[in-house]
Amino acid sequence: MKSSFASAVVGRPREFCTENALAAALKVFWRKGYEAASLSDLTEAMGITRPSLYCAFGNKEELFKKALDLYEREKLVFIDQALAKPTAYETVEFLLMKGADAHADPENPGCMGVNSVLTCGGIASESVRQELTARRFGLETKLRERFERAKVDGDIRKDTDTDALASYVMALAQGMALQASSGMDLAGMRGVVKMALQGWPCGCPDAKVA
Amino acid sequence: MKSSFASAVVGRPREFCTENALAAALKVFWRKGYEAASLSDLTEAMGITRPSLYCAFGNKEELFKKALDLYEREKLVFIDQALAKPTAYETVEFLLMKGADAHADPENPGCMGVNSVLTCGGIASESVRQELTARRFGLETKLRERFERAKVDGDIRKDTDTDALASYVMALAQGMALQASSGMDLAGMRGVVKMALQGWPCGCPDAKVA
DNA sequence: ACGAATATGTACCGAGCGGTACAGATGTCG
DNA sequence: CGACATCTGTACCGCTCGGTACATATTCGT
Numbered sequence: 001m002k003s004s005f006a007s008a009v010v011g012r013p014r015e016f017c018t019e020n021a022l023a024a025a026l027k028v029f030w031r032k033g034y035e036a037a038s039l040s041d042l043t044e045a046m047g048i049t050r051p052s053l054y055c056a057f058g059n060k061e062e063l064f065k066k067a068l069d070l071y072e073r074e075k076l077v078f079i080d081q082a083l084a085k086p087t088a089y090e091t092v093e094f095l096l097m098k099g100a101d102a103h104a105d106p107e108n109p110g111c112m113g114v115n116s117v118l119t120c121g122g123i124a125s126e127s128v129r130q131e132l133t134a135r136r137f138g139l140e141t142k143l144r145e146r147f148e149r150a151k152v153d154g155d156i157r158k159d160t161d162t163d164a165l166a167s168y169v170m171a172l173a174q175g176m177a178l179q180a181s182s183g184m185d186l187a188g189m190r191g192v193v194k195m196a197l198q199g200w201p202c203g204c205p206d207a208k209v210a
Numbered sequence: 211m212k213s214s215f216a217s218a219v220v221g222r223p224r225e226f227c228t229e230n231a232l233a234a235a236l237k238v239f240w241r242k243g244y245e246a247a248s249l250s251d252l253t254e255a256m257g258i259t260r261p262s263l264y265c266a267f268g269n270k271e272e273l274f275k276k277a278l279d280l281y282e283r284e285k286l287v288f289i290d291q292a293l294a295k296p297t298a299y300e301t302v303e304f305l306l307m308k309g310a311d312a313h314a315d316p317e318n319p320g321c322m323g324v325n326s327v328l329t330c331g332g333i334a335s336e337s338v339r340q341e342l343t344a345r346r347f348g349l350e351t352k353l354r355e356r357f358e359r360a361k362v363d364g365d366i367r368k369d370t371d372t373d374a375l376a377s378y379v380m381a382l383a384q385g386m387a388l389q390a391s392s393g394m395d396l397a398g399m400r401g402v403v404k405m406a407l408q409g410w411p412c413g414c415p416d417a418k419v420a
Numbered sequence: 421a422c423g424a425a426t427a428t429g430t431a432c433c434g435a436g437c438g439g440t441a442c443a444g445a446t447g448t449c450g
Numbered sequence: 451c452g453a454c455a456t457c458t459g460t461a462c463c464g465c466t467c468g469g470t471a472c473a474t475a476t477t478c479g480t
Contacts, residue, residue, distance in 0.1 A: 011456025012446040036331020039438060047235050048366075049459060051440075056457090060438065118328040118391065121246020124438085133392050164401030167389065168382075175385030179377065181328065182343050191374030192381050201409030222476035249468060261431060261470075266427090334468085381464065396450025 012072055018056055021046040026067040030112040033119035034128050061128055064116075068131070071112050075102055088150035092144075092169055093197055099173050100189035103180040106123060110181030115172055140170050167202070172196055225255035228266055231256040235267075236277040240322040243329035244274055271338060274326075278341070281322050285312055293352060298360035301353075302379055303407055304393050309383050314389040320391030324384055350380045375411070382406055 024045045026038045039060060043050055057063040078098035085091045103111050113132050120129035144166040150156045156165075176189055234256045238356045249270060253260055267273040268387035295301040301349055313321050323342050329338035354376040360366045366375075 008448095008456060010352060010448040010454075012448095014457065014459080015446095032331045035330060038436080040436085050438090051460095052458060054439075056295040073286030102269060114388070117388070118243060118325060121242045121329060136392070161401055161405065164398075164405045167394070167398055168402045170404040171385030171389055172378075173385070174384055174388050175381030175383070178324070178327070178384050178388065179381055182346070184377070188373075188377055191371055192378045195371070195374045195411050196409075199406075199411030201405050220424070220478040222428075224427065225476095248466075250466085260468090261430095262428060264469075381473095 014052075014056065016046075016048050016052070021053075021056070022033075022063075022066055023046055025063055026070055026112070027108060029064055029067050030071070030108045032115075035119040035122065035125055036118040058143055064128060065131065068112065068135075072135075077090065078102065079139065079142075083146050087153070087155040088147055089155065089197075089200055091146055091150075092200070093193075094186070096176070096193040096196065097171060097190070100176065100180075100186060100193055103177050104184070104186035104189055106185075109183065111174075111177035114177040115181055122209075136170070136174075141168050143169060168201075211214050221404070224262075226256075226258050226262070231263075231266070232273075232276055232280055233259060235273055236280055236322070237318060239274055239277050239326065240281070240318045242325070244326040245329040245332065245335055256257065257275065270412075274338060275341065278322065278345070282345075288312065289352075293356050297365040298357055299365065299407075299410055301356055301360075302410070303403075304400075306380070306386070306403040306406065307378050307384060307400070308328060310386065310390075310403055313387050314394070314396035316395075319393065321384075321387035324387040325391055340349075346380070346384075353379060 024047070025042050028041050029044045029140075031037075032041065036046060037054070042060075042063070043053055048051065048056075053063065057066060079095065082091050082095035082098065085094050099111075103109065113136065117129060117132045120126070120132070144162045147156060147160065147162040147165050151158055151160060151162065172192075174191055176184075179192075180189060235252050238251050238255045241247075242251065247262070249260060252270075252273070253281055256263065258266075263273065267276060272407050291307065292301050292305035292308065295304050309321075315321065320393055323346065325337055327339065327342045327346075330336070330342070354372045357366060357370065357372040361370060361372065382402075388392075389402075390399060
């Protein structure tokens with residue numbers, strides 16, 4: 001795998017693998033959230049010293065954003081897969097079920113994004129907070145657009161409030177992520193998803209419901 | 211209103227109203243969460259100095275717990291009202307609707323509990339985290355017991371997984387609180403609630419649905 | 421009036437935070 | 451070989467955090 005980091009042609013070469021170090025940082029951010037993950041936590045987990053971190057990643061905030069990119073790229077692939085499902089119902093089913101799987105890992109419980117949002121109370125973390133909110137909002141928009149298409153396709157009712165439906169699904173997903181952080185196991189989360197799907201609010205009588 | 215704080219019979223009398231000070235502290239904790247609310251934030255809002263705070267409330271953690279009690283006592287009364295509704299459906303409807311009202315205040319957005327849970331990353335905040343999780347778990351248990359009764363009453367299906375249903379409602383409520391913290395307005399939250407109620411998953415055909 | 425008890429304000433503590441200055445090590449160029 | 455550029459480790463910076471020592475002020479019981 002080719003590194004996505006710019007490496008200089010001249011000068012002393014880096015003595016560690018940036019990909020591995022970033023993956024280690026990701027785990028720390030995932031578990032602790034942005035603010036609670038201290039530089040000491042990070043450098044220890046990454047196996048590098050502080051100036052090396054700054055040399056390779058800029059600062060804590062840039063490191064976090066790169067870790068967030070990696071997180072979305074590797075752990076949240078199921079989102080795009082969900083959006084590609086043929087019906088809105090299947091999209092939501094896949095989204096919530098795979099989300100449950102991804103966030104029920106006992107070693108890294110919960111969602112990295114959710115775990116980090118509310119951690120950003122200080123003024124210094126304001127931009128991180130905005131970044132996270134923006135990414136979440138982006139997903140909500142994608143969901144709404146998916147539901148608009150479903151309306152055209154005819155697998156949800158024409159009078160569906162797609163805004164509210166997207167917000168509803170997002171609220172559920174985020175609530176589940178929060179519960180996962182507090183120790184809910186995979187079985188419990190699947191129960192929640194089943195309960196939500198049992199009451200799928202916008203189904204057309206004539207649409208297949210998988 | 212009689213103060214709930216022990217006041218000594220002898221010694222210099224307190225120069226501020228503990229109730230008002232606690233209410234001011236509550237607002238700060240609500241907005242910022244536990245860890246992000248610094249002692250400087252708190253003392254400034256409460257209009258007292260640091261040693262006065264420690265003299266009256268013990269320390270930051272005890273102050274938080276007292277503020278949390280006040281929060282539940284004053285802002286979350288609708289929970290017990292919801293549990294007293296005649297049907298499970300009305301319980302959930304009332305719970306979510308009033309929750310939306312309570313958490314959509316632009317000045318103090320979101321839920322104090324939710325805003326504080328994930329803020330507690332440090333080791334020092336471990337006990338606060340546990341306290342918050344315990345209170346949430348208590349509410350979930352109350353909900354489950356309410357649904358068990360509803361099963362007996364016949365307004366939800368006998369084969370309902372009340373554990374999952376309670377977790378589902380809690381996930382939704384917490385997810386909504388999280389969205390409220392990120393700026394969702396009252397109308398948006400009501401849309402989410404309507405969407406959830408539209409798909410009320412456990413209704414009996416023969417039960418009134420308000 | 422006097423001691424006991426509590427509240428108040430100033431001024432400070434040690435710890436941890438994110439971030440960096442600086443010197444030495446290690447590499448690619450001419 | 452240098453000149454230059456980059457990485458690495460030590461040791462430190464200023465800042466904020468939660469919490470407190472201490473002297474002073476104000477009330478009670480006797």
